[in-house]
Amino acid sequence: MIKKYVHIFKITFEEYFAYRLNFFLWRFRSFVSFFALVIFWLAVYGPGENVFGYERSQMATYLIGVAFLRSLVLASRSFEISRHIRQGELSRYLLWPIGIKSFWFGRDLADKSINLVFAFFEIGLVMLTLKLNFYFPEKSIYYLIFFVLILLSILLYYFLSFSISILAFWTEDVWATRWLLGIIFLEFLSGAFFPLDILPSWASRIIYFTPFPYLVFFPLKVWLGQVTAADSIRVLFICFFWLVFFFVLSNYLWKKGFKKYGAYGG
Amino acid sequence: MVAYKAKKLYHVSSFLRFMDSVINVSNLRKTYQVSKTEPGFLGSIKSLVNRKFEEVKAVDGVSLKINEGELVGFIGPNGAGKTTTLKCLSGLLHYDTGFVSVLGFNPWERKDEFLKQIALVMGQKNQLWWDLPPIETFNLNKVIYEIPEKEYKNNLEELVTLLEVQDVINIQTRKLSLGQRMKCELIASLLHSPKVLFLDEPTIGLDVVSQKKLRDFIRAYNQKNKSTIILTSHYMDDVKELCKRIIIIDKGRLLFDGKLEEITARFADHKIISVVLAKDIDPKKLEKIGKVREYSFPKVVFFVKREVASMAASELLQHFPIADLNIEEVPIEDIIREVFTGKNLA
Numbered sequence: 001m002i003k004k005y006v007h008i009f010k011i012t013f014e015e016y017f018a019y020r021l022n023f024f025l026w027r028f029r030s031f032v033s034f035f036a037l038v039i040f041w042l043a044v045y046g047p048g049e050n051v052f053g054y055e056r057s058q059m060a061t062y063l064i065g066v067a068f069l070r071s072l073v074l075a076s077r078s079f080e081i082s083r084h085i086r087q088g089e090l091s092r093y094l095l096w097p098i099g100i101k102s103f104w105f106g107r108d109l110a111d112k113s114i115n116l117v118f119a120f121f122e123i124g125l126v127m128l129t130l131k132l133n134f135y136f137p138e139k140s141i142y143y144l145i146f147f148v149l150i151l152l153s154i155l156l157y158y159f160l161s162f163s164i165s166i167l168a169f170w171t172e173d174v175w176a177t178r179w180l181l182g183i184i185f186l187e188f189l190s191g192a193f194f195p196l197d198i199l200p201s202w203a204s205r206i207i208y209f210t211p212f213p214y215l216v217f218f219p220l221k222v223w224l225g226q227v228t229a230a231d232s233i234r235v236l237f238i239c240f241f242w243l244v245f246f247f248v249l250s251n252y253l254w255k256k257g258f259k260k261y262g263a264y265g266g
Numbered sequence: 267m268v269a270y271k272a273k274k275l276y277h278v279s280s281f282l283r284f285m286d287s288v289i290n291v292s293n294l295r296k297t298y299q300v301s302k303t304e305p306g307f308l309g310s311i312k313s314l315v316n317r318k319f320e321e322v323k324a325v326d327g328v329s330l331k332i333n334e335g336e337l338v339g340f341i342g343p344n345g346a347g348k349t350t351t352l353k354c355l356s357g358l359l360h361y362d363t364g365f366v367s368v369l370g371f372n373p374w375e376r377k378d379e380f381l382k383q384i385a386l387v388m389g390q391k392n393q394l395w396w397d398l399p400p401i402e403t404f405n406l407n408k409v410i411y412e413i414p415e416k417e418y419k420n421n422l423e424e425l426v427t428l429l430e431v432q433d434v435i436n437i438q439t440r441k442l443s444l445g446q447r448m449k450c451e452l453i454a455s456l457l458h459s460p461k462v463l464f465l466d467e468p469t470i471g472l473d474v475v476s477q478k479k480l481r482d483f484i485r486a487y488n489q490k491n492k493s494t495i496i497l498t499s500h501y502m503d504d505v506k507e508l509c510k511r512i513i514i515i516d517k518g519r520l521l522f523d524g525k526l527e528e529i530t531a532r533f534a535d536h537k538i539i540s541v542v543l544a545k546d547i548d549p550k551k552l553e554k555i556g557k558v559r560e561y562s563f564p565k566v567v568f569f570v571k572r573e574v575a576s577m578a579a580s581e582l583l584q585h586f587p588i589a590d591l592n593i594e595e596v597p598i599e600d601i602i603r604e605v606f607t608g609k610n611l612a
Contacts, residue, residue, distance in 0.1 A: 003409055004409050004410060007405070007406055007409040007410075008406075011395065011398065011402060011406050014398055014402065015395065015397050015398065018397035018398060018438070019397065088391070089391075091353075091358050091386075091388075091391065092391070092393045094357065094358055094376065095356065095357075095358070095381060095384075095385070095386055095393075096381065096410050096411075097378035097379075097381040097382045097410065097411060097412075098378075098410055258360070259360040260299075260360075261358070261359065261360070262298060262359075263353045263358040263359050
């Protein structure tokens with residue numbers, strides 16, 4: 001069983017290396033946007049200043065954390081499913097004696113790990129050139145909570161992305177949903193542009209009810225030690241709730257949608 | 267008590283006999299919902315607000331039974347429902363009503379044990395990884411299908427030698443020619459030695475030599491492995507050479523299911539008499555013999571009723587200056603074309 005995933009992992013890797021230039025350009029793009037974001041935020045800080053409750057090193061840590069979690073949590077290949085559904089390419093995987101969901105999860109993991117390797121270098125480069133300090137939590141409990149939360153958020157993101165992607169069974173154009181999800185919700189509501197608590201508190205409180213801040217914002221808040229023990233339990237709990245929700249939803253949508261699959265082409 | 271048991275046994279055995287065939291389809295129906303969009307920008311806007319759906323009956327009550335080891339040709343014009351049927355049989359499509367069993371499984375459940383025993387090869391789709399050499403796909407399939415190392419090695423070597431692709435399996439798939447790619451597609455689908463093989467237009471777009479090679483391979487494979495094969499094709503040659511039994515389908519309905527030779531008897535009540543004239547004569551006189559299909563001196567082609575063919579021939583020989591005469595069956599291609607267009611042959 002494990003062997004299958006190792007192999008899927010391997011073949012996904014090899015695919016990337018077939019298109020090296022493409023991949024390097026993609027990494028370059030994310031590097032530039034990361035660099036720009038850091039420069040922008042640091043420009044806001046005067047000496048010894050505290051902006052929106054974040055010290056300079058905390059903000060730097062937050063932004064570095066975003067770059068890290070983009071690769072670890074948000075990187076995915078599963079969005080391709082919608083194209084596969086529309087163009088009938090899904091058929092090829094349906095014929096395999098292997099679960100579709102596990103297959104795509106394997107591919108997502110490969111994508112995450114290869115991006116992660118590059119992200120490490122880029123982060124290192126930015127930290128060196130801008131002489132940034134990285135904040136490490138003092139209490140070991142924060143590491144534990146962070147680790148558990150990241151595991152949950154990787155799974156949450158996967159089932160969320162899977163559910164959205166298979167909407168392609170119904171809508172012929174997933175581009176709009178993808179854009180909406182990709183830009184508005186993911187980047188903005190997950191806290192990948194800025195920490196969500198700099199928003200007016202009523203707005204951030206509403207956002208906390210959505211699944212998105214549990215992907216990036218809350219894990220980083222835990223890392224920065226800005227979530228109390230009681231709050232972390234609640235955060236874990238809500239994240240887990242959303243995970244179960246999207247797990248059930250994706251199963252339901254798959255069952256319903258697959259009946260509508262046309263296996264077009266050929 | 268004994269009677270009851272006997273009766274029960276009878277039921278069981280008849281059920282088993284029913285399940286005996288590898289492929290069992292009864293009254294299969296599948297409708298597609300197709301949304302209609304008017305052309306142009308305004309049309310797209312309109313369809314956003316008020317989308318009109320149209321139902322297209324792709325398969326409309328098809329029943330068939332195929333036994334182990336049979337090689338069946340499935341023919342029909344574009345959109346006849348051939349591919350849709352194959353997709354239902356391999357578990358890709360959910361059918362509306364009917365009963366389908368392949369190897370005793372309901373394909374729709376897509377059980378692993380089922381998927382491991384079938385393969386679907388589509389001439390117009392590729393399952394090879396586009397950016398990687400075919401050998402990578404083979405290796406991946408080995409793991410996915412859990413093929414034992416030894417069996418995999420043997421199968422791979424045999425298939426690669428038979429199809430003569432030793433030199434190409436290490437070249438990136440997208441750089442292969444269509445013929446090479448198709449051969450590799452076949453290999454990828456046969457590595458797990460499927461008991462049931464669905465071939466959907468495997469020879470499409472190939473040159474004559476490659477078509478022949480593929481055909482020879484399919485025949486040999488069927489004979490050697492006793493696998494059950496359904497083959498769809500646009501090329502009558504494929505079907506004529508490979509299949510004893512053919513199934514003709516059009517507009518989702520079964521038109522014919524039987525031996526190839528029977529088609530002629532069933533649909534062609536005419537024979538063709540072609541003669542070479544020694545002298546030019548008034549074509550009107552020839553009309554008495556039968557329907558003249560073609561007249562270009564010195565060649566004349568008649569269509570005559572089967573029963574009177576020999577009479578017509580002797581009449582011709584007696585009353586006309588004939589250099590040569592031939593009585594032939596209507597070519598299968600023509601019969602099938604006529605069947606599809608719904609025209610009468612004469």
